[in-house]
Every structure is written in C-alpha cells, then in structure tokens.
Amino acid sequence: MAGKGQSYIPGSLGTIQNALTIQGNEGTDTAYVDDSGTNANTTFSLTATSLVSSSMGADGIINYDETVDNLNIKAGNGDDTITINATTPACRTTIYGGPANDHFIINEEPWKSSAGHCRRFQHILRRHSDDQRSARRK
Numbered sequence: 001m002a003g004k005g006q007s008y009i010p011g012s013l014g015t016i017q018n019a020l021t022i023q024g025n026e027g028t029d030t031a032y033v034d035d036s037g038t039n040a041n042t043t044f045s046l047t048a049t050s051l052v053s054s055s056m057g058a059d060g061i062i063n064y065d066e067t068v069d070n071l072n073i074k075a076g077n078g079d080d081t082i083t084i085n086a087t088t089p090a091c092r093t094t095i096y097g098g099p100a101n102d103h104f105i106i107n108e109e110p111w112k113s114s115a116g117h118c119r120r121f122q123h124i125l126r127r128h129s130d131d132q133r134s135a136r137r138k
C-alpha cells in the first residue's frame with residue numbers, strides 16, 4: 001500500500017490472515033487500523049514496526065515503518081487489552097479503546113514524543129489503577 005495521503009483499513013481486522021505491510025512515502029502519511037466493528041474481547045500488541053491483534057487470523061500482522069507518520073488504532077466494543085511495547089519517534093501513535101473496560105499496558109514511554117498522548121495515557125492509567133484498587137477492596 002503506497003501513495004501520498006491516507007491509507008484506510010475499515011471495520012474489522014478479521015480479514016487480515018497474513019502479513020500486511022503499510023508503507024508511506026516522504027509526505028505525511030496517516031494509517032487507520034479500524035477494528036471498531038469487533039465485539040469480542042480483543043488483544044493488541046504494538047511494537048515500533050508491527051501490530052498484532054487477536055482479531056486477526058493466526059498469521060495476521062500489520063508491519064509498518066518510519067515512512068508512516070500517523071498511526072491510528074481503533075479497538076472494538078469488547079474489553080480490549082492493548083500492550084504498547086514500543087513506538088517509533090517518526091510515527092505519532094493514537095489508540096482508541098472504544099467502548100467497555102479497556103486496559104492499556106505500556107512497556108515503554110511513548111509519551112516522550114507527544115505531550116498530548118501523555119495526558120491521555122496518564123488518564124487511562126489512573127482510571128485503570130482506580131479500578132484495580134476497588135477490585136481489591138471487594
């Protein structure tokens with residue numbers, strides 16, 4: 001998938017059964033990974049070069065590189081678990097959990113490259129830890 005402007009993958013990641021590579025060019029490229037049509041609880045795992053999800057087929061993976069400038073990931077309606085292992089400094093990453101109780105696990109500090117996302121992640125993490133505390137009290 002090459003070209004200027006926007007690349008769009010609609011609906012559900014269920015059709016991704018094998019490696020899908022997203023490549024931009026020297027312009028500003030924005031990729032939308034949209035799993036918002038999925039109702040099951042889904043896991044996502046992001047690295048600086050790839051995204052895998054339980055929504056995809058067994059061999060499904062989305063590969064991307066530093067030519068992609070904006071990566072937007074939209075999770076579905078279930079209790080999703082999104083693990084961020086790394087992001088790339090060249091790419092601004094935005095993740096929407098969608099409805100239900102989503103969990104964000106951050107194994108790196110992606111907010112270093114983006115103050116706006118920093119606040120978003122801190123908010124989510126705070127809410128998540130509140131949930132954990134109230135769960136322990138029960």
Ligand SMILES: [Ca+2]
Nearest residue numbers: 024025027067
């Ligand atoms: Ca680009």
Ligand SMILES: [Ca+2]
Nearest residue numbers: 076097098099
């Ligand atoms: Ca969700």
